[in-house]
Amino acid sequence: MLTVLFFARIREQLGESRLQCAHVSSIDTLIDTLSLRGEQWSPVLRAPNVIVAINQAVARAGQLLCDGDEVAFYPPVTGG
Amino acid sequence: MPEISIQSVDFDAGLEIKCLREASAETGAVATFTGIVSDINEGSPVSTLELEHYPGMTEKSIAAIIDEAKNRWPLLAVRVIHRIGKLAVREQIVFVGVSSRHRGAAFAACEFIMDFLKTRAPFWKKETIDGGSRWVDARVGDDAAAARWK
Numbered sequence: 001m002l003t004v005l006f007f008a009r010i011r012e013q014l015g016e017s018r019l020q021c022a023h024v025s026s027i028d029t030l031i032d033t034l035s036l037r038g039e040q041w042s043p044v045l046r047a048p049n050v051i052v053a054i055n056q057a058v059a060r061a062g063q064l065l066c067d068g069d070e071v072a073f074y075p076p077v078t079g080g
Numbered sequence: 081m082p083e084i085s086i087q088s089v090d091f092d093a094g095l096e097i098k099c100l101r102e103a104s105a106e107t108g109a110v111a112t113f114t115g116i117v118s119d120i121n122e123g124s125p126v127s128t129l130e131l132e133h134y135p136g137m138t139e140k141s142i143a144a145i146i147d148e149a150k151n152r153w154p155l156l157a158v159r160v161i162h163r164i165g166k167l168a169v170r171e172q173i174v175f176v177g178v179s180s181r182h183r184g185a186a187f188a189a190c191e192f193i194m195d196f197l198k199t200r201a202p203f204w205k206k207e208t209i210d211g212g213s214r215w216v217d218a219r220v221g222d223d224a225a226a227a228r229w230k
Contacts, residue, residue, distance in 0.1 A: 053134075056140050074202060074204070075218075077198070077201060078198075
C-alpha cells in the first residue's frame with residue numbers, strides 16, 4: 001500500500017487530504033491510478049509547479065516507489 | 081530547549097535571545113529574525129492568515145537546513161520557531177535565532193536559514209481578504225534569495 005497526502009491548494013482542489021492505494025512503482029503510474037477518481041485529478045497533480053515528496057523528502061527525478069511509502073503532493077511553499 | 085518548534089501559540093523573542101546567549105560560554109554574537117504578519121500582500125489588505133504545514137516533513141526539512149548552516153559556519157546554538165493556524169495582522173509568524181562567537185557567522189547563518197526555510201519547508205499561507213480567502217503564491221524573489229547561497 002501507499003499513503004498519499006495532499007496539501008493546501010491541491011488538497012482543496014481534490015477534496016482529499018489523505019488516502020491509501022495499492023502499491024505502484026512510479027509517480028506517473030500513481031497519478032494515472034488516482035486520475036480514475038475524477039477528471040480534475042490529472043490536471044491538478046500534473047500542473048507544472050506541483051512538488052512531490054516521497055517519505056517526507058522531495059522526490060528525485062525518476063525515483064521509484066516502494067511498498068509502504070508515503071507520497072505527498074503539494075504546491076510551492078509559502079512559509080516564513 | 082529544542083532547536084525546532086512548530087506551534088500555534090505565540091513566542092517570546094526576548095526569552096529566545098536570552099536562551100541563545102546563555103547556551104554557551106563562548107557566545108559573542110546572537111543574530112535573530114522575526115517575521116510578522118503584514119497588513120498588505122500584493123496590494124490587497126490582509127485581515128488574517130492561516131498557516132498549514134506537513135507535520136513531520138516540516139521538522140525534517142528545517143533540521144536539514146540547520147545542519148547545512150552548521151556545516152558552513154561555526155554556530156553555537158540555533159533556534160527556529162514557526163507558528164501554524166490562524167494569525168492576525170502584526171502577530172509574529174516565525175523566529176530564527178543563531179549564536180556564534182563572532183557576528184559575521186551569526187548574521188550570515190540567520191539569513192541563510194530564513195532563505196531556505198521560505199523556499200524548502202512545507203508551509204502554506206492562506207490569507208483572508210474582504211471576507212474571501214486565497215492561497216498566497218510563492219515568490220520568485222524568494223527562490224533567488226536562496227539561490228545566491230550556492
